[in-house]
Amino acid sequence: MLIGVIADDFTGASDIANTLVKGVAPEGGLKTAQFCGIPTGEIGDGIEAGVISLKSRTAPVEDAVSESLAALEWLLSQGCKQIVFKYCSTFDSTPAGNIGPVADALAKALDAKGVVVCPAFPGTGRTIYQGHLFVGDRLLNESGMQNHPLTPMTDPNLSRVLRRQTASSVGLVPLAQVQAGGATLQRAFESATERFLVADAVADADLLRLGQALCSATLITGGSGIALGLPRNFHQAGLAGAQDVEAEATVSGPEAILAGSCSGATRGQIEEHEQAHPTLAIDVPGVMEGTVTEDTLLEFYRANQGKAPLAYSAGKPDAVAEIQARFGRKAVAHRLDALFANVARALVRAGYRRIVVAGGETSGAVAQAVAEALNVSAMVVGREIDPGIPILTLGEEVPVTLALKSGNFGASDFFAKALTMMEGAP
Structure with missing residues (x-):
């Protein structure tokens, strides 16, 4: 496998699996399988991307971390070159929630810095500007998510939310830097001293720029949109084949x-x-x-x-x-x-x-x-x-x-x- 995804719920797993299957023209996507929990043994049939569906979003923190690390171990054993931690595009997690601890554990296991944090999904109205998450034209905390029965979101500032969940440093990649793209954006991730970098994105083009800049990243975190440009990297490197959904x-x-x-x-x-x-x-x-x-x-x-x-x-x-x-x-x-x-x-x-x-x-x-x-x-x-x-x-x-x-x-x-x-x- 080329890409391994650890998703904190089942609908989110389907969401990012769908993104990986589609990819973008002209290269297209990857042959993708979604798994109910952590598989045992090898997989076959030329699967290029594997998405592990966990129910860790609202699990106790210790369970979410241990399950995610076990999923990481299996994905690495399948030869995955890039790991994606997928969470909801509305970042629904309480101040004592699991996104920060799980991302921290995965980053430490992979010795990763400058790890992108980007739940943007413009196709469904989720965008990030100056580190603030919007749903349509409303800030997250005014979108109805403040009334979520399990994970109410009352703060749209992702850096602030993440800092409540982890002691690791959190920086920002503002929209202007994202839209500059190319080597400049890639260096921002590769030379970062912060553990995490919240990245702005207001359109699919921004996600594609991020995908290109993250071609060598071992760990990526975000919503399904962050995977939009990832298959292209493997196609252009000659590692992925064509597939027809x-x-x-x-x-x-x-x-x-x-x-x-x-x-x-x-x-x-x-x-x-x-x-x-x-x-x-x-x-x-x-x-x-x-x-x-x-x-x-x-x-x-x-x-x-x-x-x-x-x-x-x-x-x-x-x-x-x-x-x-x-x-x-x-x-x-x-x-x-x-x-x-x-x-x-x-x-x-x-x-x-x-x-x-x-x-x-x-x-x-x-x-x-x-x-x-x-x-x-x-x-x-x-x-x-x-x-x-x-x-x-x-x-x-x-x-x-x-x-x-x-x-x-x-x-x-x-x-x-x-x-x-x-x-x-x-």
């Missing part, structure tokens, strides 16, 4: 949509979907009290097979806060993850072939359950549904397709479109 197999068969995200974007997508398709609002207090079980959801899916049925636990911030106050935030998250995982496992065993998931934690639970049900760990990354969301295929003889959507990603018609594209439609 359009040639991937398509799948027909029973379908289900599971939504655990509470983001405004996901709630809007649910409202759009329910105009023409059956939906089930999951009674979360009922789940906590045991009156709503996986059988409740399975009965709903069976009754509406062929109609793109969607079950969701999404709610508005005040309703979510009320439920969390009543039952405990971690307890609610754990119970819902378990519910979605058990439902997904049962769906696969019942012959369901197309599963769409919304929400980072939900996606992690579902992807792991599906992989366990099929006894596989690798997911082949295929066509892009919407920016940052590819089709993932698990298994060979009777393949199952997944689409793992981060809460804020996807067009308003994402759910129906994803199911249609899994069958091979344009």
Whole structure:
């Protein structure tokens, strides 16, 4: 493998895997596989980029660091020349969060300095200017992320957030320096005395300049956008081959949509979907009290097979806060993850072939359950549904397709479109 990615959640892993598969014209991307957790043993089939999906974003710091270092060890054993630590493009991490400690541990293990920190993803409205993260035309802390139920972001200054999480030095590569590009930008990283450098980026062109300047970097951190220009470096060095994502197999068969995200974007997508398709609002207090079980959801899916049925636990911030106050935030998250995982496992065993998931934690639970049900760990990354969301295929003889959507990603018609594209439609 050429590039190894350590992703702190499953939707983020799919996001960056999608970026690596696409690359940029004329060279294109890399043949990429996404893994549910840390694989064991060797991989084959000419995989050029491997993305390890962890659930470390909200894990205890010690667990997040140890899992990330174990992932690093496996990726290095596969011959990876460059390591990317992928986190969310909204940098969602509390002051006691894991981005700083994990990045620090990886940097020390690789003896790396001048490590870029760049969660920018202009294609989805995430940009960085003077070290401040914007979502569209709003600062991060005014974008709705301040209300995130698990990782509320109340400070848009990435350097300041990172300094609360690590004792390592943090510098800034301002936009003018990024846009100068070339050898000047490359020297800024290679001669840096700081451990980390937050890099401005307001357009894809800035990410491509960063990618070129980071051609010799052993460690890179950021959102999926930072990987945009990385495949080109390996193509130009003659180390990567051509690949065609359009040639991937398509799948027909029973379908289900599971939504655990509470983001405004996901709630809007649910409202759009329910105009023409059956939906089930999951009674979360009922789940906590045991009156709503996986059988409740399975009965709903069976009754509406062929109609793109969607079950969701999404709610508005005040309703979510009320439920969390009543039952405990971690307890609610754990119970819902378990519910979605058990439902997904049962769906696969019942012959369901197309599963769409919304929400980072939900996606992690579902992807792991599906992989366990099929006894596989690798997911082949295929066509892009919407920016940052590819089709993932698990298994060979009777393949199952997944689409793992981060809460804020996807067009308003994402759910129906994803199911249609899994069958091979344009």
